Amino acid sequence: MESVTSIEQLKTLANRENGDFVEFYLLLAGGMARSSKRISYRPNEEKNWLIINEIDDSYQELIDKNLSKKTLIVEAIEKGAFFLSDMP
Numbered sequence: 001m002e003s004v005t006s007i008e009q010l011k012t013l014a015n016r017e018n019g020d021f022v023e024f025y026l027l028l029a030g031g032m033a034r035s036s037k038r039i040s041y042r043p044n045e046e047k048n049w050l051i052i053n054e055i056d057d058s059y060q061e062l063i064d065k066n067l068s069k070k071t072l073i074v075e076a077i078e079k080g081a082f083f084l085s086d087m088p
Contacts, residue, residue, distance in 0.1 A: 002084040004077055007067070013084055014041035014049075021052065023085045026076035036085070037073070 004010050004024070014022045021038035028035055036054035047061040051071065060070065068074035076082040 003080060004082045004084060005080075006077065007074065010039075010073070010077065010082075011041045011043070014039045015043065016040065021050070025083055025085050026072060027081040027083075031081070035072075 002013075004013065010024075014024075016022065019040060019042065021040045023036065024039055025034045025036045027033070038052040038054065040050040042048045042050065047063055049060070049062040049064070049067055051060040051062065051073075052058070053060070062070055073082060
């Protein structure tokens with residue numbers, strides 16, 4: 001388990017050469033619950049964030065500026081509640 005401390009770090013962790021998704025999770029309700037996410041960051045594509053929300057199997061394709069508007073990921077990183085759960 002590795003804490004994600006910035007968006008730049010998240011971009012590095014979620015960017016796999018083969019496009020694979022990487023497992024992350026964020027803590028909710030002060031750590032009483034967690035939300036698992038599979039994320040792929042693809043810097044050379046128009047919609048460069050691909051996110052699968054495990055809780056309901058929903059799928060999102062986002063651009064950088066919408067990551068904070070349409071997810072809780074940025075807020076969770078700022079609060080120290082976002083973690084890598086995948087092994088590279």
